[in-house]
Amino acid sequence: KAGVTQTPRYLIKTRGQQVTLSCSPISGHRSVSWYQQTPGQGLQFLFEYFSETQRNKGNFPGRFSGRQFSNSRSEMNVSTLELGDSALYLCASRLKGEDTQYFGPGTRLTVL
Amino acid sequence: AQSVTQLGSHVSVSEGALVLLRCNYSSSVPPYLFWYVQYPNQGLQLLLKYTTGATLVKGINGFEAEFKKSETSFHLTKPSAHMSDAAEYFCAVSYTNAGKSTFGDGTTLTVKP
Numbered sequence: 001k002a003g004v005t006q007t008p009r010y011l012i013k014t015r016g017q018q019v020t021l022s023c024s025p026i027s028g029h030r031s032v033s034w035y036q037q038t039p040g041q042g043l044q045f046l047f048e049y050f051s052e053t054q055r056n057k058g059n060f061p062g063r064f065s066g067r068q069f070s071n072s073r074s075e076m077n078v079s080t081l082e083l084g085d086s087a088l089y090l091c092a093s094r095l096k097g098e099d100t101q102y103f104g105p106g107t108r109l110t111v112l
Numbered sequence: 113a114q115s116v117t118q119l120g121s122h123v124s125v126s127e128g129a130l131v132l133l134r135c136n137y138s139s140s141v142p143p144y145l146f147w148y149v150q151y152p153n154q155g156l157q158l159l160l161k162y163t164t165g166a167t168l169v170k171g172i173n174g175f176e177a178e179f180k181k182s183e184t185s186f187h188l189t190k191p192s193a194h195m196s197d198a199a200e201y202f203c204a205v206s207y208t209n210a211g212k213s214t215f216g217d218g219t220t221l222t223v224k225p
Contacts, residue, residue, distance in 0.1 A: 042216075042218065043204075043215035043218075101213065108153070
């Protein structure tokens with residue numbers, strides 16, 4: 001069974017631009033969570049989606065948003081990029097009722 | 113709020129030596145506990161987890177961890193380090209919503225030949 005896939009793997013943007021990252025969960029997994037990883041702040045929870053509904057949200061500004069489609073694929077969007085948004089963005093999926101999250105390889109975003 | 117503390121941001125051991133990575137959590141209720149490993153430019157790979165039941169948990173690659181409620185700890189061990197174990201290790205905790213995990217700051221393990 002294929003793992004969690006994230007596209008693109010690497011991205012370079014400039015300040016003020018917006019970006020959309022994509023995550024395809026493992027087949028059958030309907031829960032998708034997003035995390036931001038930076039050297040200074042570590043791994044921080046952004047939000048979780050289940051069956052197209054946001055179930056939980058971390059402490060991030062409104063510039064960070066996400067959505068989930070009926071096929072469970074998820075996207076996250078960051079508007080008005082700031083230098084501090086440079087990070088590895090990780091997506092994880094899990095089965096309903098299961099406690100284990102499976103992580104994708106991440107998207108490395110660099111904001112110049 | 114739940115929190116996770118990993119003692120030691122860097123741990124260095126010799127090949128063949130015992131690996132001990134420490135993790136303490138703050139909680140008033142039993143959590144779900146996880147250890148993940150991350151290699152450079154990769155995502156997180158689950159090593160092992162504790163949810164309920166046996167407090168000594170065995171994972172992949174010879175790692176194991178013991179849940180000690182009285183000490184609120186979940187330390188990761190491996191009897192004999194291998195060069196391929198060099199990576200960053202994260203302890204994480206979650207509760208009823210398993211889709212939201214709180215991670216420790218990570219411990220970078222170096223294995224010397």
